[in-house]
Amino acid sequence: xxxxxxxxxxxxxxxxxxxxxxxxxxxxxxxxxxxxxxxxxxxxxxxxxxxxxxxxxxxxxxxxxxxxxxxxxxxxxxxxxxxxxxxxxxxxxxxxxxxxxxxxxxxxxxxxxxxxxxxxxxxxxxxxxxxxxxxxxxxxxxxxxxxxxxxxxxxxxxxxxxxxxxxxxxxxxxxxxxxxxxxxxxxxxxxxxxxxxxxxxxxxxxxxxxxxxxxxxxxxxxxxxxx
Amino acid sequence: xxxxxxxxxxxxxxxxxxxxxxxxxxxxxxxxxxxxxxxxxxxxxxxxxxxxxxxxxxxxxxxxxxxxxxxxxxxxxxxxxxxxxxxxxxxxxxxxxxxxxxxxxxxxxxxxxxxxxxxxxxxxxxxxxxxxxxxxxxxxxxxxxxxxxxxxxxxxxxxxxxxxxxxxxxxxxxxxxxxxxxxxxxxxxxxxxxxxxxxxxxxxxxxxxxxxxxxxxxxxxxxxxxxxxxxxxxxxxxxxxxxxxxxxxxxxxxxxxxxxxxxxxxxxxxxxxxxxxxxxxxxxxxxxxxxxxxxxxxxxxxxxxxxxxxxxxxxxxxxxxxxxxxxxxxxxxxxxxxxxxxxxxxxxxxxxxxxxxxxxxxxxxxxxxxxxxxxxxxxxxxxxxxxxxxxxxxxxxxxxxxxxxxxxxxxxxxxxxxxxxxxxxxxxxxxxxxxxxxxxxxxxxxxxxxxxxxxxxxxxxxxxxxxxxxxxxxxxxxxx
Amino acid sequence: xxxxxxxxxxxxxxxxxxxxxxxxxxxxxxxxxxxxxxxxxxxxxxxxxxxxxxxxxxxxxxxxxxxxxxxxxxxxxxxxxxxxxxxxxxxxxxxxxxxxxxxxxxxxxxxxxxxxxxxxxxxxxxxxxxxxxxx
Numbered sequence: 061x062x063x064x065x066x067x068x069x070x071x072x073x074x075x076x077x078x079x080x081x082x083x084x085x086x087x088x089x090x091x092x093x094x095x096x097x098x099x100x101x102x103x104x105x106x107x108x109x110x111x112x113x114x115x116x117x118x119x120x121x122x123x124x125x126x127x128x129x130x131x132x133x134x135x136x137x138x139x140x141x142x143x144x145x146x147x148x149x150x151x152x153x154x155x156x157x158x159x160x161x162x163x164x165x166x167x168x169x170x171x172x173x174x175x176x177x178x179x180x181x182x183x184x185x186x187x188x189x190x191x192x193x194x195x196x197x198x199x200x201x202x203x204x205x206x207x208x209x210x211x212x213x214x215x216x217x218x219x220x221x222x223x224x225x226x227x228x229x230x231x232x233x234x235x236x237x238x239x240x241x242x243x244x245x246x247x248x249x250x251x252x253x254x255x256x257x258x259x260x261x262x263x264x265x266x267x268x269x270x271x272x273x274x275x276x277x278x279x280x281x282x283x284x285x286x287x
Numbered sequence: 288x289x290x291x292x293x294x295x296x297x298x299x300x301x302x303x304x305x306x307x308x309x310x311x312x313x314x315x316x317x318x319x320x321x322x323x324x325x326x327x328x329x330x331x332x333x334x335x336x337x338x339x340x341x342x343x344x345x346x347x348x349x350x351x352x353x354x355x356x357x358x359x360x361x362x363x364x365x366x367x368x369x370x371x372x373x374x375x376x377x378x379x380x381x382x383x384x385x386x387x388x389x390x391x392x393x394x395x396x397x398x399x400x401x402x403x404x405x406x407x408x409x410x411x412x413x414x415x416x417x418x419x420x421x422x423x424x425x426x427x428x429x430x431x432x433x434x435x436x437x438x439x440x441x442x443x444x445x446x447x448x449x450x451x452x453x454x455x456x457x458x459x460x461x462x463x464x465x466x467x468x469x470x471x472x473x474x475x476x477x478x479x480x481x482x483x484x485x486x487x488x489x490x491x492x493x494x495x496x497x498x499x500x501x502x503x504x505x506x507x508x509x510x511x512x513x514x515x516x517x518x519x520x521x522x523x524x525x526x527x528x529x530x531x532x533x534x535x536x537x538x539x540x541x542x543x544x545x546x547x548x549x550x551x552x553x554x555x556x557x558x559x560x561x562x563x564x565x566x567x568x569x570x571x572x573x574x575x576x577x578x579x580x581x582x583x584x585x586x587x588x589x590x591x592x593x594x595x596x597x598x599x600x601x602x603x604x605x606x607x608x609x610x611x612x613x614x615x616x617x618x619x620x621x622x623x624x625x626x627x628x629x630x631x632x633x634x635x636x637x638x639x640x641x642x643x644x645x646x647x648x649x650x651x652x653x654x655x656x657x658x659x660x661x662x663x664x665x666x667x668x669x670x671x672x673x674x675x676x677x678x679x680x681x682x683x684x685x686x687x688x689x690x691x692x693x694x695x696x697x698x699x700x701x702x703x704x705x706x707x708x709x710x711x712x713x714x715x716x717x718x719x720x721x722x723x724x725x726x727x728x729x730x731x732x733x734x735x736x737x738x739x740x741x742x743x744x745x746x747x748x749x750x751x752x753x754x755x756x757x758x759x760x761x762x763x764x765x766x767x
Numbered sequence: 768x769x770x771x772x773x774x775x776x777x778x779x780x781x782x783x784x785x786x787x788x789x790x791x792x793x794x795x796x797x798x799x800x801x802x803x804x805x806x807x808x809x810x811x812x813x814x815x816x817x818x819x820x821x822x823x824x825x826x827x828x829x830x831x832x833x834x835x836x837x838x839x840x841x842x843x844x845x846x847x848x849x850x851x852x853x854x855x856x857x858x859x860x861x862x863x864x865x866x867x868x869x870x871x872x873x874x875x876x877x878x879x880x881x882x883x884x885x886x887x888x889x890x891x892x893x894x895x896x897x898x899x900x901x902x
Contacts, residue, residue, distance in 0.1 A: 068795040072788045079784050082459065082487045083817075088776025089825045092465025092479070095353040096822065096842035104832060106350065112830035112840070116847035120355045123291070123347050127402070127414040128851045130298055131421055134395050135858035137305075138425025139865035141388040142436065185831065190854055218305050225302040233295055235348060241291035243348040277861055281868065410848055417855050424862060433873025437886055440866045444803065447859050448794065451810045454852060455787070455817060461845065462821035 107244050109183040109259050117188065118259045119244040126232060129266060133225055136273045143280050156206045164202040171199035179267035180260060184253070189263040193270025200275040204282060212279030217272040224269035231258055231265070288336075289345060290360035290405050292329055293368055297322055297398035301391045308387045319390040323376045326397060330369040337362050342748070344407070353466040356408040362745040363601070364404035367534055370612055371400045371527045377723050378519040378526075378616060380429060389429045396422040396528070403531045409457055409467040409543075412535055413450070413495075420446050420499065423528055427516040438511040445508050446498045453495025456488040460543070473542040482547065489549040492539060493556065499532035501586045503560040510567075513579035518623040519720065521575075522616025525582045530608045533586065537593045537601065541749065545596065554594040554679055558686055560587030565690045569697045572629050574622050577697065578615065581653065584690065585611045591683055592668050599671040602746035606664035606739075613728045614649050614661070617721035621645060624716040629701060636706045638713035643705040645718050645725055650698040652728065655691055660731045663739070665691065772825055779820035786813030800867050800877040804860060811856045815849040822846065 093100075099120055100112060107115040117125050175195035182188030204210060235243035245257035254260070300322040308315035336343055342361035346352050375397050380389045399418035406412050424443055428435045457467075464472060464479045476485065498505040513521045540549060564583030571577035585607065592604035621642055626632055636643035652661035665687065672684040718725065731738055786809050793806030822842030830843040871877055874885045 065796045068792055072792055072795075075791075076784055076788050078487065079455075079787075080781075082484050083780050083784070085481060085484055086459065086462045086776075086780075086821075087772075088780070088820070089772035089823055091462065091822055091824065091842045093842055094465035094471065094475070095467065096465065096844045099354050099843060100830065100837075100840055102354070104837075110832045112832065112843045113846045113850075116843050117850060119348060120350050121410070121844075121847055121851075123356050124411055124414050124847075124851050126298075127294075127399070127411070127418050128854050130301075130395065130399075131414070131418050131855050131858045133302065134392065134418060134421045134425060135862045137388055137391050137395075138421060138428070139862050141385050141392075141425055142428050142431060142862075142865045142869050186829075188850075190850065215309070218309075222302050222306045226299060229295060229299050229302065233299075236289055236291075241289050241295070241345075241347050243350075281861075281864065410851075414851060414855065417859070421858060421862065428866070428869075431869070433870060434886065436866045436869040436873065437882060440800075440863065440870065443859065443863055443866065444794070444807065447807055447863075448791070448810060451787075451807070451814050454811075455814045458814065458818040458821055458845075461818070461848075465842075467844075 107259070108257065111183050111185060111188075113186070114183045114188055114259060114263070115244075118183075118262050122232065122244075122262075123241075125266070126229065129225060129228065129269060132270060132273055133221065136221070136277050139277055140280065156208075160202075161206040164206040167202060168199055171195055171202070175199060175267070175271065179263055180253070182263040182267075183259045189266025190270055192263075193267040194274060196267065196271030197274035197278065200271070201278045201282075204279055208282060211283055212275055214276060214280075217276035217279075220272035221269055221276065224265045224272065228262060228265040228269065231262060288329070288332060290333055290343060290358055291345070291347060293326065293333070293401040293405065294398045296326060296329065297394040297401070301394040301398070304387065304391045304394065312387075315387055315390070319394060320376060320379055322394060323372050323379075323397065326372040326401075327369060327376070330365055330372060333360055334362065334365045334369070336360075337365055337748075352408070353468040353471050356406070356411045357468055357470070358402075358405050359407040360405050362748045363534070363605070366605070366745055367404040367527075367531060368401040370609065371404075371531070372397055374523060374527045374612060374616065378522050378620070378720055380426065380517065380519050380523075384431055385429070389426060392422050392425040392429070393523075396426065396523070400528060400531050404534055407469045407538075409460065409469060409472065411467075412538075413454060413457060416453075416496070416499070416532070416535065417450060419528060419531065420450070423499075423524055426520045426523070427512055429520060430517060432515070434515045438508070438515040442508040442512050445505055449495040449498040449505060451495075452491045456491030456495070459484065459488045459491070469538065469542040473545060476543050477546070485544065485547050486549065486552065489539070489544050489547070489552060493536065493552070496532050496536050497556070499529055500536060500590065501529050501560070501564075501583045502556050502590060503563050503583075503587075506560070506564075506583050509583055510571075510576045510579045513582070513619070514573065514575045518619040519616075521579075522619040522720075525579075525619065526612040526616040529582070529586055530589070530612065533589055533593060533604070533608070536590070537596070537604065540593065540596045550594045550596055551679065553590060554683060557587045557590035557594055558683055560584070560590065561686060561690055562587075565693045569693055571697075573627055574625060574629060574632070575619075575627070577629070578618055578622070581694070582611070582615055584694070585615070585653075588665075588668060588687065588690075591687070592671055595671045595675050595680065597671075597675070598743070598747040598749070599667070599674055601749060602742050603664070603667040603671040605742050605746060606660075606667050609742075610652070610660050610664045610728075610731075613724045613731075614653055617718075617724040617728075618646070618649055620719050620721045621649075621716065623719070625714060626712075629704075632701070633704050634706070634708040634710035635714055635716070637710055639716040642716040642718055645721065646705065647702045648725065649728075650702045654694045654698055658732055658735070660728060660735065660738075663735055667739075775823070775825075776820075779823070780817060783813045783817035783820065786810070786816060788813075798879045800870070800879065800882075803879070804863055804867070807863075808856065808860065811852070815852050818852065819845045819849050 103112050103115040107119045109115040175192045178187035179192030344359050347356045399415050402415040424439050428439045464475045501509050561584050564580050568577050568580035589604045589607045592600050652659035655662040655665040669684050672680045790806045790809030794803050822845035824841050827839045827841045830840040874882045
């Protein structure tokens with residue numbers, strides 16, 4: 061439909077021009093730092109995590125992270141509702157070839173270790189619960205690609221998902237006894253593995269939850285009936 | 288007591304529900320409504336506080352804004368938290384092939400919606416809005432039919448695109464001001480952002496919020512979704528969720544975008560929405576679509592009210608919103624057993640006298656016939672529009688009157704048709720879940736005086752930009 | 768502000784807007800559902816890029832504390848924001864894909880036009896499940 065394509069092109073050109081002119085007014089390289097500046101200064105003493113982005117994610121903007129993991133949970137639940145009553149006749153898929161099966165088996169322990177490392181060091185180096193959790197999910201998903209008939213045990217993933225999520229929320233609620241909802245707990249030396257109080261624990265719960273969720277979701281999508 | 292509980296309690300319940308269901312299906316069926324009852328109790332307690340002490344502002348985690356996220360529990364927000372929880376309780380979705388998942392999604396919707404009403408941080412509002420959207424999508428598709436899936440996908444594509452644009456607006460605002468706290472933004476924006484930049488940011492944010500608020504031209508999903516979803520879900524979406532999106536627009540208008548051209552933009556969009564919606568409703572032959580288009584029109588009226596961002600406008604918007612919250616879900620639930628198309632409802636009253644009478648009542652209130660609450664809500668709207676100076680607002684007032692005639696044009700004949708002629712088939716219809724809503728409506732007729740007073744009080748207690756966060760000093764913190 | 772910063776700004780913001788526009792164009796003109804979803808992903812990528820570019824400071828380090836005195840660091844807030852935004856995008860994409868699977872099962876196609884036609888003839892979508900290989 062050439063006419064519609066052309067209309068879309070014109071509209072987008074206009075939008076692009078508008079955005080370009082408006083963004084020219086914004087400087088570049090000189091952010092006002094009304095929020096970022098105080099965070100950079102105070103997070104070592106207030107939160108104690110070497111990775112300041114983590115302290116933003118889990119402490120200063122912890123509520124956003126809580127909502128974010130709830131969004132993943134909602135997506136998994138809603139997707140489960142849509143796919144759920146599918147016939148599990150997807151077991152007719154043939155197992156994958158030699159390379160994939162061998163590689164999946166070989167990579168499994170490495171992926172687990174990598175995922176665990178990234179989760180546990182989220183407060184020290186770039187990474188954290190979401191990134192590490194995704195790697196964990198892939199670790200469980202690769203063998204599934206190699207052996208589609210195996211399936212992923214929904215009960216385990218649901219249980220891990222639910223309890224890890226509840227654990228995260230409960231730690232957040234525990235903050236209510238102190239400074240407020242989602243207040244960070246102090247503890248440990250800056251830069252050590254055991255530092256930043258509750259943050260590594262939060263990321264651990266988060267990583268497990270994300271891992272279980274994504275693994276379950278991918279498993280469900282894969283074993284869908286494909287007629 | 289922390290307002291954050293209004294989010295935490297339903298969400299915790301949602302996390303636990305699937306496991307609970309495996310352990311004891313009976314417990315999981317009871318748990319959902321029980322949590323909503325707790326939610327209503329929490330709202331009531333916080334409401335008491337807000338009335339006596341004024342809006343409760345909390346900085347989550349004890350970390351001061353703008354570093355951390357701030358929430359603000361004022362009467363306006365708490366009112367909508369309560370309305371959402373109560374409506375969800377009345378319309379608790381028990382049908383569908385997976386009622387447990389539907390229950391989980393409803394709890395998530397209530398939690399997210401409550402957060403949406405209470406948050407005072409721009410990005411926090413964004414993520415809560417996304418959560419509300421996803422929970423809504425899931426509920427629409429709760430019976431798993433292909434039509435529901437198709438309708439939901441269209442809803443999703445519009446919603447996700449709008450949200451991405453809204454995030455771009457947030458990026459613009461953050462790049463220019465460096466903060467996400469609504470109160471601080473209200474202080475800082477006039478100096479930091481030029482008019483074109485501000486209006487562009489507002490337009491982008493409106494593109495995101497307008498999808499759920501059913502504003503033109505982002506509301507093409509409405510007829511399909513309301514036609515395909517179950518009546519209770521349609522009622523929940525039309526009754527509460529759409530209003531929450533408009534509430535966020537109001538929050539933005541009274542803080543960041545106060546004294547800019549943004550109110551005019553909203554006025555324009557709202558006017559087109561009202562016109563397009565009601566005209567489409569007039570032409571609709573399918574009952575559900577008619578109600579869907581009518582809902583678009585009513586939301587447009589509410590947006591018109593909010594574009595007059597003084598307490599009178601806010602009170603008018605509240606009145607319209609609460610009125611629609613009672614009427615539309617009741618209508619959706621009632622017509623579930625009716626025939627789909629208008630001509631087929633001839634003589635329905637013979638087999639279902641109560642339903643027909645209830646329909647007449649609701650239709651009259653929607654049009655705005657005294658002494659029903661709908662009349663009073665429209666009156667306050669006209670007062671707000673005419674009270675503001677300016678041609679555009681007066682034109683909007685004229686539009687409201689025109690639209691009322693149009694509404695009468697399609698609702699009254701339909702109501703009359705119910706009582707005339709012989710039906711082809713005798714329909715047995717019940718009012719069902721609409722009963723509590725209709726009773727509330729009738730109660731409002733009797734109590735209109737105190738209700739009006741209370742709404743005025745709520746509207747005037749909305750904190751202005753300067754009072755919202757006392758801890759932020761008036762002077763700018765220096766840059767590091 | 769040096770011209771070097773201006774150039775970087777044009778590059779980053781320009782790339783963000785370009786991604787956004789390409790994504791929107793894809794969503795508006797393509798009929799294949801998966802391609803439309805890919806367009807959505809592009810749109811989100813562009814917006815995330817714009818957001819993270821807002822925190823840039825020239826000659827500044829990543830916001831990770833090491834031994835010794837802390838150098839000037841970029842704004843950590845946008846980085847946390849896009850982390851959240853990306854995950855939200857993933858959630859929505861996952862759910863959208865499950866919808867596509869469901870639609871394919873009912874209507875036998877992932878082509879928007881074909882689905883539209885079949886929807887018109889079977890508005891409730893509960894009719895016979897068309898089992899046919901997708902084109």
